[in-house]
Structure formats: structure tokens, C-alpha cells
Amino acid sequence: MPNDELAKRRWLAIPSDFRKKLENNVFCSNCGETTIVDYEVDSVNHDIILKGYCKKCNGEVARVIN
Structure with missing residues (x-):
């Protein structure tokens, strides 16, 4: 199964x-605490990684969940 x-x-x-x-x-x-939107889900070293954009400024953001 792909990663x-x-x-x-x-x-x-x-x-x-x-x-x-x-x-x-x-x-x-840019904004501090925000909401991630339009994100993709990936994994690195068994961590879940959300890669997407800031809801406020549309800048790139990521969230690592381990």
C-alpha cells in the first residue's frame, strides 16, 4: 500500500x-494559530503530516501528528 x-x-x-x-x-x-485548508495527508517516519494552506492568508502550513 502506498505511503x-x-x-x-x-x-x-x-x-x-x-x-x-x-x-x-x-x-x-504570518498569522499565528490558524486553520489548515485544502490539505493533503502524507506520512514520514510513521507520523501523519497535513500539508495545506492557512485559512487566513493562504500561506503554506503543515501539521505533524505523531
């Missing part, structure tokens, strides 16, 4: 209310 598919399965295994909290608690270097 990104496994990461998506692991991400979707997290309860939706907790996933929402993680999406709404991302750091943006």
Missing part, C-alpha cells in the same frame, strides 16, 4: 471531532 494511502487511513481512523481540533490548531508564520 499516502496508509497515512489517509490512519488520519481517517482518528475520530472526526478530534481531527477537527487538529485542523483548527495549526501554526502559520
Whole structure:
């Protein structure tokens, strides 16, 4: 199974209310705490990584979940 598919399965295994909290608690270097939007799910060293954009300024942001 490709790495990104496994990461998506692991991400979707997290309860939706907790996933929402993680999406709404991302750091943006321009805005501080923000929400990640239009993100892709990946994995590195068994960590789930969300790569997307800041809801406020549209800058690139990422969230690592281990």
C-alpha cells in the first residue's frame, strides 16, 4: 500500500471531532494559530503530516501528528 494511502487511513481512523481540533490548531508564520485548508495527508517516519494552506492568508502550513 502506498505511503499516502496508509497515512489517509490512519488520519481517517482518528475520530472526526478530534481531527477537527487538529485542523483548527495549526501554526502559520504570518498569522499565528490558524486553520489548515485544502490539505493533503502524507506520512514520514510513521507520523501523519497535513500539508495545506492557512485559512487566513493562504500561506503554506503543515501539521505533524505523531
